[in-house]
Amino acid sequence: MEALSIYVPKLVTPKEYIASGHRACSGCGEVLAVRYVCKALSRNTIISNATGCMEIISSQLPQTAWEVPWIHTLFENAAAVASGIESGLKARKRKYGYDKEIKVVAMGGDGGTADIGLQALSGAMERGHDFIYVCYDNEAYMNTGIQRSSETPFGASTTTAPSGKVSIGQHTWKKNMAAIAAAHDIPYVATSCSSYPFDIMYKIEKAMKIKGPSYIHILAVCPTGWRCPSNATIRVGRLAVESGVFPIYEIENGKYTLNLDYPKLRPVADYLKSQGRFRHLTEENVAVIQEKVLEEYNRIKTLSHMRKKSK
Amino acid sequence: MKNEIIEIRWHGRGGQGAVTSAELTAMAAIHEGKFAQAFPSFGPERRGAPVLAFNRIRYDRPVRERSGITLPDVVVVLDPGLVTLIDVTEGLKPGGTLIVNSTRSVEDLQQNFDGDWKLAVVDAGSIARKLLGVNIVNTTMLGALIKATGLIKFESLHEPLEERFGARAKSNFEACKLAAENTVLSQITTGGLKTRRSFAVEKLAKWQELPIGCVVKEAGNTRSFCTGDWKSQHPEWDDKKCIKCGICYIYCPEGCIKQQKDGFFRADMFFCKGCGICAQECWTQAISMVEEA
Numbered sequence A: 001m002e003a004l005s006i007y008v009p010k011l012v013t014p015k016e017y018i019a020s021g022h023r024a025c026s027g028c029g030e031v032l033a034v035r036y037v038c039k040a041l042s043r044n045t046i047i048s049n050a051t052g053c054m055e056i057i058s059s060q061l062p063q064t065a066w067e068v069p070w071i072h073t074l075f076e077n078a079a080a081v082a083s084g085i086e087s088g089l090k091a092r093k094r095k096y097g098y099d100k101e102i103k104v105v106a107m108g109g110d111g112g113t114a115d116i117g118l119q120a121l122s123g124a125m126e127r128g129h130d131f132i133y134v135c136y137d138n139e140a141y142m143n144t145g146i147q148r149s150s151e152t153p154f155g156a157s158t159t160t161a162p163s164g165k166v167s168i169g170q171h172t173w174k175k176n177m178a179a180i181a182a183a184h185d186i187p188y189v190a191t192s193c194s195s196y197p198f199d200i201m202y203k204i205e206k207a208m209k210i211k212g213p214s215y216i217h218i219l220a221v222c223p224t225g226w227r228c229p230s231n232a233t234i235r236v237g238r239l240a241v242e243s244g245v246f247p248i249y250e251i252e253n254g255k256y257t258l259n260l261d262y263p264k265l266r267p268v269a270d271y272l273k274s275q276g277r278f279r280h281l282t283e284e285n286v287a288v289i290q291e292k293v294l295e296e297y298n299r300i301k302t303l304s305h306m307r308k309k310s311k
Numbered sequence B: 001m002k003n004e005i006i007e008i009r010w011h012g013r014g015g016q017g018a019v020t021s022a023e024l025t026a027m028a029a030i031h032e033g034k035f036a037q038a039f040p041s042f043g044p045e046r047r048g049a050p051v052l053a054f055n056r057i058r059y060d061r062p063v064r065e066r067s068g069i070t071l072p073d074v075v076v077v078l079d080p081g082l083v084t085l086i087d088v089t090e091g092l093k094p095g096g097t098l099i100v101n102s103t104r105s106v107e108d109l110q111q112n113f114d115g116d117w118k119l120a121v122v123d124a125g126s127i128a129r130k131l132l133g134v135n136i137v138n139t140t141m142l143g144a145l146i147k148a149t150g151l152i153k154f155e156s157l158h159e160p161l162e163e164r165f166g167a168r169a170k171s172n173f174e175a176c177k178l179a180a181e182n183t184v185l186s187q188i189t190t191g192g193l194k195t196r197r198s199f200a201v202e203k204l205a206k207w208q209e210l211p212i213g214c215v216v217k218e219a220g221n222t223r224s225f226c227t228g229d230w231k232s233q234h235p236e237w238d239d240k241k242c243i244k245c246g247i248c249y250i251y252c253p254e255g256c257i258k259q260q261k262d263g264f265f266r267a268d269m270f271f272c273k274g275c276g277i278c279a280q281e282c283w284t285q286a287i288s289m290v291e292e293a
Helices: A029-041 A053-058 A077-094 A110-115 A118-127 A175-181 A198-208 A231-244 A266-272 A283-310 B019-032 B105-111 B124-131 B136-147 B155-182 B279-283
Strands: A045-049 A070-072 A103-109 A131-137 A188-193 A212-218 A249-252 A254-259 B005-012 B035-041 B051-057 B075-076 B097-101 B115-124 B183-190 B234-235 B258-259 B266-269 B286-291
Touching: A029 A103, A029 A131, A029 A231, A029 A283, A045 A077, A053 A283, A077 A103, A077 A118, A077 A198, A103 A110, A110 A118, A110 A131, A110 A175, A118 A131, A118 B019, A118 B258, A131 A175, A131 A198, A175 A188, A175 A212, A175 A249, A188 A198, A188 A231, A212 A231, A212 A249, A231 A254, A231 A266, A231 B136, A266 A283, B005 B019, B005 B136, B019 B035, B019 B136, B019 B155, B051 B075, B075 B136, B105 B115, B105 B183, B115 B136, B115 B286, B124 B136, B124 B155, B136 B155, B234 B266, B279 B286
Parallel strands: A045 A070, A045 A103, A103 A131, A131 A212, A188 A212, B005 B075, B075 B097, B097 B115
Antiparallel strands: A188 A249, A249 A254, B005 B051, B035 B051, B115 B183, B234 B286, B258 B266
């Protein structure tokens, strides 16, 4: 994947579907991920965007950064609105012979996906609408000032789960949204990270070809909330993947593939040390996280190897 | 004079601590038995965007006013880049005080302003880097404020700093003291180079001419919005080292780096927010980040 990224201009479209001049923080990993997703989606899409960073930084009246059809929805109903659009398009095809292929995409942050919008998302996936759900996971409610969400990892300090003498910050583990989506038996589930542009584009292109719901979970580095320098966005994202904290894999009809497999993972301490939100962790805490990370990574690895053996 | 409300406006960037400065000033004034307010003003813009913070201080009676401040007595500029970017003296009363953090000399800075003001200049950036290890000048500039106006006393800053910074209060206090010692005061008079912006009321449009509300007519029209003034450093390319791989292009969150006709890459400074990702990720280290003047 890394070798591919040399001589980039020949490999990607120069067209930008999210315009410059958006109000994201400098070094934002989330808007970077949106940029890749939109490049892969291209023009024939309708995006339904849940409230969150991406919505407020891109659409300040009287301006918009979007150059694709885009609907602002509330936190909880991005997937419901996407289902409606998809059904509407289907009805137009049936009644009026409308024949254009349009992909419906719902987007949300981790709060809009894993906390508030989970019910609507679950419903849409269960009904089998032909749409893509993209979750930009920056591991807290960054838009309103770094409040914890269910995607916040163990040990991270946030404004509503602060670290101190009594608490180490967030004391629950990150909710595994990809596994929840996979449990709906949908055709395509994938995870990716904002530091891997070609991986994101490859997965979006794959999801576009699939009939039925697909779910893509993208880890988006947030320098403001993760308390790292703005130029470290790409490096921190890479560390998350290389240390196994956030494995990049895809599940096609229940079959696991680990896209980036490392025979020897980096210690999670490298990843944790790169960010201020984990600054307070002791060596024992890090050892606990290391154990959990290896367990989860090996689970996915075993699942993806089992598939190879059975073939 | 003692009965009057003294109004302060702080100019900074998101993340630089202008809001903290205003809060600390108000807390120190209250500690001395004065009456004070502190409040910020910013849009939904993010880290790096210009922000404003305000103070009202009164000696003997509570401040009942709750409106925004348009005609301040004191203006404090935390970011050196803002002086040339926006009119920081907008509405500053004649005889008021302008306090600027800059590496430039007083004589040089005087060229930028035109009005009857007191000008105080301090290189707070290097003091903060030396004593605090970071380029965050909010507490350092408090020293310059004390030197230039005498509104609050050093001693009354102890408690607010302690409350706000805990163990780091001591170094912040030292930075504050050192800044006061290094502040250079001077007087500006009218008749400088720049003409002042006029505040004439715009001619109002007729109702037929008003645009339809709540409708965005053009896709991607944020392109007319300048985010380039958020940056404190900008990338510069060394074409000798460049292999035209385009890694800077793909990793730019603004999407403002474009390939030119000769194959080399350049960023559009109108949008560049100076995050430094391109310089960090460049394989051949052809990009270096240069501090804004």
